[in-house]
Amino acid sequence: MPLPDRSPVLAPATAALLALGLSACASGVPSAATDGADLSPSSECTAEEGALRVYLNPWGPTLSDRFTQDTGIETEIADLGGGEILARIAAEANNPQWDVVVLDGHGSLEALREQDRLLAGHTLENTGNLDSDGQELLPEDNAWVPVSRHAAAVIAYNTDRLDPQEAPTRWEDLADPAYAPLGIADPAVAAPAYPIVSWFYQELGDAGAEEFFGTLADHGLNTYEKNGPVGQALASGEVPVAALQEQNVYGLIDSGEPVDFVWPEEGAPGVVRSAAISAQTPRPCAAQKLVDWLLTPETMGHLMAEGGDDGIITPFVSGTDTSSLPEARPEDGRLLLTDASFAAENEADIKNWFADRMAQ
Amino acid sequence: MAALLHRPGGASRRPRRTAPENILGWLVLAVLSVLVGLPLLLVLAQGVAPGLGLAPDWSLRPELLGEILRRPLWQASLVNSLTLATGAMVLGGVLGTGLALLRHTVSFPGARLLDAAAWALLVSPSFVLAQGWVLFASPSGVAVSTLGLDVSHLVFSPGGLIVIMGLIKYPFAYLAASAALHWDDGSYRQAAALSGARPWTVLRTVRVPLLTPAVVSGAVLVFVDVLGDFGLPAALSAAYHYPTLPYSIYASVRQSPVSFALGGVLSFYLVLIIAAALLVYFRALRSSRYDFLTGRARRTEPPPARWPWLWSGVTGLVLLVAFGLPLGTSLQVSLSRTLHGGPVPGNLTLEHYAEVLSSGSRMLEGMGHSLSVALGAAVLTTVLGFLVGVVLTFTRFRARFLIDMAGTVALAVPGIVLAVGYIFLWNQPVLASAGLALYGQPVLLVLAGTAAALPVAVRLQLGALAQVPDSLLSAAGLSGARLATRLRTVLVPLVAPALVSAFAAVLASGIFDLAAATMLAPPSYTTLPVEILLEYDRGRYGYATAGAVLSSLLVLALAAASTILGRRLLGGAQPSGRRT
Numbered sequence A: 001m002p003l004p005d006r007s008p009v010l011a012p013a014t015a016a017l018l019a020l021g022l023s024a025c026a027s028g029v030p031s032a033a034t035d036g037a038d039l040s041p042s043s044e045c046t047a048e049e050g051a052l053r054v055y056l057n058p059w060g061p062t063l064s065d066r067f068t069q070d071t072g073i074e075t076e077i078a079d080l081g082g083g084e085i086l087a088r089i090a091a092e093a094n095n096p097q098w099d100v101v102v103l104d105g106h107g108s109l110e111a112l113r114e115q116d117r118l119l120a121g122h123t124l125e126n127t128g129n130l131d132s133d134g135q136e137l138l139p140e141d142n143a144w145v146p147v148s149r150h151a152a153a154v155i156a157y158n159t160d161r162l163d164p165q166e167a168p169t170r171w172e173d174l175a176d177p178a179y180a181p182l183g184i185a186d187p188a189v190a191a192p193a194y195p196i197v198s199w200f201y202q203e204l205g206d207a208g209a210e211e212f213f214g215t216l217a218d219h220g221l222n223t224y225e226k227n228g229p230v231g232q233a234l235a236s237g238e239v240p241v242a243a244l245q246e247q248n249v250y251g252l253i254d255s256g257e258p259v260d261f262v263w264p265e266e267g268a269p270g271v272v273r274s275a276a277i278s279a280q281t282p283r284p285c286a287a288q289k290l291v292d293w294l295l296t297p298e299t300m301g302h303l304m305a306e307g308g309d310d311g312i313i314t315p316f317v318s319g320t321d322t323s324s325l326p327e328a329r330p331e332d333g334r335l336l337l338t339d340a341s342f343a344a345e346n347e348a349d350i351k352n353w354f355a356d357r358m359a360q
Numbered sequence B: 001m002a003a004l005l006h007r008p009g010g011a012s013r014r015p016r017r018t019a020p021e022n023i024l025g026w027l028v029l030a031v032l033s034v035l036v037g038l039p040l041l042l043v044l045a046q047g048v049a050p051g052l053g054l055a056p057d058w059s060l061r062p063e064l065l066g067e068i069l070r071r072p073l074w075q076a077s078l079v080n081s082l083t084l085a086t087g088a089m090v091l092g093g094v095l096g097t098g099l100a101l102l103r104h105t106v107s108f109p110g111a112r113l114l115d116a117a118a119w120a121l122l123v124s125p126s127f128v129l130a131q132g133w134v135l136f137a138s139p140s141g142v143a144v145s146t147l148g149l150d151v152s153h154l155v156f157s158p159g160g161l162i163v164i165m166g167l168i169k170y171p172f173a174y175l176a177a178s179a180a181l182h183w184d185d186g187s188y189r190q191a192a193a194l195s196g197a198r199p200w201t202v203l204r205t206v207r208v209p210l211l212t213p214a215v216v217s218g219a220v221l222v223f224v225d226v227l228g229d230f231g232l233p234a235a236l237s238a239a240y241h242y243p244t245l246p247y248s249i250y251a252s253v254r255q256s257p258v259s260f261a262l263g264g265v266l267s268f269y270l271v272l273i274i275a276a277a278l279l280v281y282f283r284a285l286r287s288s289r290y291d292f293l294t295g296r297a298r299r300t301e302p303p304p305a306r307w308p309w310l311w312s313g314v315t316g317l318v319l320l321v322a323f324g325l326p327l328g329t330s331l332q333v334s335l336s337r338t339l340h341g342g343p344v345p346g347n348l349t350l351e352h353y354a355e356v357l358s359s360g361s362r363m364l365e366g367m368g369h370s371l372s373v374a375l376g377a378a379v380l381t382t383v384l385g386f387l388v389g390v391v392l393t394f395t396r397f398r399a400r401f402l403i404d405m406a407g408t409v410a411l412a413v414p415g416i417v418l419a420v421g422y423i424f425l426w427n428q429p430v431l432a433s434a435g436l437a438l439y440g441q442p443v444l445l446v447l448a449g450t451a452a453a454l455p456v457a458v459r460l461q462l463g464a465l466a467q468v469p470d471s472l473l474s475a476a477g478l479s480g481a482r483l484a485t486r487l488r489t490v491l492v493p494l495v496a497p498a499l500v501s502a503f504a505a506v507l508a509s510g511i512f513d514l515a516a517a518t519m520l521a522p523p524s525y526t527t528l529p530v531e532i533l534l535e536y537d538r539g540r541y542g543y544a545t546a547g548a549v550l551s552s553l554l555v556l557a558l559a560a561a562s563t564i565l566g567r568r569l570l571g572g573a574q575p576s577g578r579r580t
Helices: A010-025 A061-071 A082-091 A106-114 A132-137 A171-175 A191-219 A227-236 A246-254 A284-294 A297-306 A340-359 B019-048 B062-069 B072-105 B111-123 B126-137 B142-147 B158-182 B186-194 B199-228 B231-236 B245-254 B260-287 B308-334 B351-357 B362-394 B400-412 B415-426 B429-433 B442-466 B470-478 B483-494 B496-510 B514-520 B528-537 B541-571
Strands: A052-056 A075-079 A100-104 A144-151 A154-158 A182-185 A221-224 A241-244 A259-262 A268-277
Touching: A052 A061, A052 A082, A052 A284, A061 A075, A061 A284, A061 A297, A082 A100, A082 A106, A082 A191, A082 B245, A082 B415, A082 B514, A100 A106, A100 A191, A100 A284, A106 A144, A106 A191, A106 A268, A106 A340, A132 A144, A144 A246, A144 A284, A154 A171, A154 A227, A154 A246, A171 A191, A182 A191, A182 A227, A191 A221, A191 A268, A191 A340, A221 A227, A227 A241, A227 A246, A227 A259, A227 B528, A241 A246, A246 A259, A268 A284, A284 A297, A340 B072, B019 B062, B019 B260, B019 B362, B019 B400, B019 B415, B019 B442, B019 B483, B062 B072, B062 B260, B072 B111, B072 B158, B072 B199, B072 B245, B072 B260, B072 B308, B111 B158, B111 B308, B111 B496, B111 B541, B126 B142, B126 B158, B126 B231, B126 B308, B126 B528, B126 B541, B142 B308, B158 B199, B158 B231, B158 B308, B158 B442, B186 B199, B199 B245, B199 B260, B199 B442, B231 B245, B245 B260, B245 B415, B260 B400, B260 B415, B308 B541, B351 B362, B351 B541, B362 B400, B362 B442, B362 B483, B362 B496, B362 B528, B362 B541, B400 B442, B415 B442, B415 B514, B442 B496, B442 B514, B470 B483, B483 B496, B496 B541, B514 B528, B528 B541
Parallel strands: A052 A075, A052 A100, A182 A221, A182 A241
Antiparallel strands: A100 A268, A144 A268, A154 A241, A154 A259
């Protein structure tokens, strides 16, 4: 039997797909890369056309809105978790869709630097504003720039479960089974937890760190995907003690939860917030302007005052007004930073160890 | 005769290939290749050739596939996934089929609620339901604070998770069995009854064999969907360590250092298991194919039940546990200042809702974005799903098997993996230079949503299409109607309920497409699921659940409205008599 030669039923589907395809054509992505581009300092260059694409973990629109207001440069931000940003950057390896990244965890940026994914060798005009700690961290080629640091974990405890004199005061105290189960953000998943464990690995060596965390796991280690649920578990008494990011601790205390904390004298493992520019950005000038803008005390003061939890940091930028910091935060709290190369080189092994240990 | 012939009995003698069918077939195949095949292949390829298609310096390393023997995490993920999926398949299959039989065997007050609940569960995002369960059962959760019951050890165990997944996913089995029972040829049963068969014998010898394909397909769909489910592990990670394959894949592509190779290896194993399950599924379908929508078929009108209130009670209990408990928990949490504060006056608040509904709220903005994406995906998926169903059911197109595989495999591929494949595919510089740089555009969310929802749309429509005898189409064909006319005037009216259901299901579930939104949303493009999970992960349970409750209400209203509207619109085209 002869069958018809054309089928109008297909029309809607093809039309829809065609429309989708056409709509995509309208979007222009600059094709120029930085090879041979003008890398003159930000005050001497003119910002390229188009919005600057910023992948950022902290600050979000607080940062982008103010930057646009101060410089007139439009931005498009992807306000994501640290892990998601790194996944995006990895997936886009052959065609990066970002110009600037601002991220907690200098180890991850160091890893990107070693893979030549970051713009390097360019001149930044405001790195002179960095204090001596910042200068020490700054790579020679300016591939990433440290902006601030904060405690990835302090020892937080539930005051209904423990009196202040019973609370652990040193990190090694956590191995005491009396404090089990210990709450912590999963080092295998949560971006902010890696700076904690990487410091222990650097300090104690592989065997020592694995013995320490193995003991904690044997006694009971409740891991959660992010710090938020760790705080909730601590507030409810589900865990008596937690290694909790400092911002979360102040938030809980502020909202009247039965939580207090100890900033150990030896120090608290810290996380370094850093900014970097894509090696393949078509907008190197605008990107440099953003990084230089970040390194001014005015910008840092604004981000600290208006950034909410993201503003609770110790800035590397000298002269920043830090009066917005919460009273609960100790002024002299010592921060223990993992070496960037060490953090980058050992990230996979350390995280895999945790993932496998918790699966057993 | 070259027309679409009637299949005599179970032996399916298919019509000869003809031009328009082939055009349709190739077109559908091409669209599916782009939507599902290529992205999936690109991800799987990372398992043996890391960097392939991503960087100039890729290498062939098939030994990566053996990594699973060395990593305890991966072995645990594999075992956990299989345990969960098998358990949920049995529990969900039995529950779904049992409820469908009940619903279509006797009538009792509230029977229709079973249909509504199945749909509501199917379109409810599993991560929202799972969040409800976690907030209920966690040591600081609602069960402790409200009921004084610590059920955490009961719920957060492999057995407890199987029960949760069985309760969340049983609708696949329920709807598959219901679709088969929807049109019921009473003459078989009457013949059996006239021959003196007792009701049990009729059930065993007539109804069950007629139902077998639907029951098997429903159970396999539960298995496959649980195996690929990302919602439960995503919500669960806040309370209980139970790695599954999708979660480990997600972690490998999302956690730094990102390893697409490892994600590819795990995806490979996941797809392998799915393929095996589907083989069973297809064999079951082939060996027992019935066209029981014959000339004498009619909609069933079950007789009144002997103990109606007993069955109403059963219905009520199922609804309460499957639906009321997780969503009730979410509702309570959304109205509480703190999770562990319990339902005391001092802990009650509307502040979370006020925050969600305040102007400029990211939740509202995300809702708008997710709604428009889901609408686009629903239209595309329904049309594509129908065409796929037509090719699979009524043509002898050579590559039907590929179409079927592509349409079904997407069900089991975690959305996160498909999304990564989308980045690989659509961020190729060659496409960018051709002006097809879809990556970074909301339209990619529409395409990913279509790919993710297609299996459900196809299965829903296949169930209905399988019951339409070829003779209906061939009769129209003999009268000179063109393929398109036949599809429009014969098929569409007959399967209209399935079409409308597919549209409503995709619309509702698309709004909560977490994985695609996480990986593919353009910068500055807030979406609802990402916003809910972000706040949940931050421990802001009240705000997260307020957003989830409001969106669920919106989704239910939309699904109901589109179902009613669709039935009314399509009802006008419903044939007044049967065209045999």
